[in-house]
Amino acid sequence: MTQSAYVEDIASLEALYGTPPQAALVKVARRMTPAYRRWIMESRLCVLSTVGPEGTDGSPRGDEGPVVAELDPGTLAMPDWHGNNRLDSLRNIVRDGRVSLMFMVPGSANVMRVNGTARLSTDEALRRLFEKKGRLPTTVIVIAIAEIYSQCARALLRSGTWGDVQPPEGLPTSGQILTEMTNGGIDGDAYDQAWPARAAQTMW
Numbered sequence: 001m002t003q004s005a006y007v008e009d010i011a012s013l014e015a016l017y018g019t020p021p022q023a024a025l026v027k028v029a030r031r032m033t034p035a036y037r038r039w040i041m042e043s044r045l046c047v048l049s050t051v052g053p054e055g056t057d058g059s060p061r062g063d064e065g066p067v068v069a070e071l072d073p074g075t076l077a078m079p080d081w082h083g084n085n086r087l088d089s090l091r092n093i094v095r096d097g098r099v100s101l102m103f104m105v106p107g108s109a110n111v112m113r114v115n116g117t118a119r120l121s122t123d124e125a126l127r128r129l130f131e132k133k134g135r136l137p138t139t140v141i142v143i144a145i146a147e148i149y150s151q152c153a154r155a156l157l158r159s160g161t162w163g164d165v166q167p168p169e170g171l172p173t174s175g176q177i178l179t180e181m182t183n184g185g186i187d188g189d190a191y192d193q194a195w196p197a198r199a200a201q202t203m204w
Contacts, residue, residue: 022186023174023178023186023191024152026178026181026182026185026186027149027150027174027177027178027181028147028148028149028181029147029148029149029181030074030145030146030147030148031073031074031145031148032070032073032074032145032148033148033180033181034180035172035176035177035180036112036148036172036177037070038170038171038172039103039105039110039112039150039171039172039177040066040068040076040103040112040114040148041066041070042066042105042168042171043066043067043068043103043104043105043112044062044063044064044065044066044067044105045060045061045062045067045103045104046060046061046062046067046068046101046102046103046104047059047060047061047101047102047104048060048061048078048089048099048100048101048141049099049100049101049102050088050089050092050093050096050098050099050118051092051096051098052091052092052095052096053095053096057088057089057092059088059089061078063079063081064132067103068101068143069129069130071142074144074145075142075143075144075145076101076114076142076143076145077121077126077129077130077140077141077142077143078101078140078141078143079127079130079137079140079141080120080137080138080139080140080141081137082138090120090139090141093118093119093120093141094120097117097118097119098117098118099115099116099117099118099141099143100113100114100115101113101114101115101143102151105167105168105171106162106165106167107162107165107166107167107168108156108162108167108171109153109154109156109157109161109162110150110151110153110156110173110174111150111151111153111155111156112148112149112150112151113148113149113150113151114143114145114147114148115145115146115147116143116144116145116146116147117143117144117146118141118142118143118144119141119142120139120140120141120142121139121140121141121142122138122139122140123140124136126140126142127139127140150174150177153174153195153199154199154202154203157199157203158203158204173188173192174188174191174192174195175187175188175189175190175191175192175195176188176192178191
């Protein structure tokens with residue numbers, strides 16, 4: 001591969017891909033909304049991404065109920081349950097609070113993304129919110145939300161991740177989220193109806 005094949009600046013990158021559609025921009029929220037709350041509270045699995053002096057880390061986080069709790073519309077809390085004690089994610093959070101989370105729900109090709117900053121808490125009252133079978137998490141990751149938005153569904157559709165699994169009844173659709181985020185400016189039903197054909201034409 002020649003050096004000239006690498007993309008070295010933002011202008012060249014944007015020239016390759018063009019501008020994002022309106023729907024990709026207006027779906028961003030700065031705090032929990034009813035639709036985003038409903039979706040994220042259905043999630044039992046997310047990937048927590050952190051950054052630190054040694055580099056980046058991605059860690060799966062799962063639970064038998066919601067993988068996070070909402071402390072207020074701008075703050076999420078995630079218990080740190082027993083693992084292998086490598087502490088890669090936690091070390092990073094202590095030194096650099098920037099985090100990203102990707103929430104998944106079986107049967108849904110959408111992924112909800114949260115970007116923000118995190119701190120570790122040992123507050124006992126907060127830890128007791130997550131008590132399971134007489135055990136408490138050692139720490140709780142407290143996440144200040146900077147932005148929430150839904151990820152394009154094409155990745156999970158291409159991979160066939162969920163097979164024939166159906167999403168939970170009542171899980172908000174991309175169209176419903178867009179209607180909420182634009183106060184009805186985008187017709188969510190029309191968006192959802194048009195999406196399968198549009199995705200089929202642009203899957204690759």
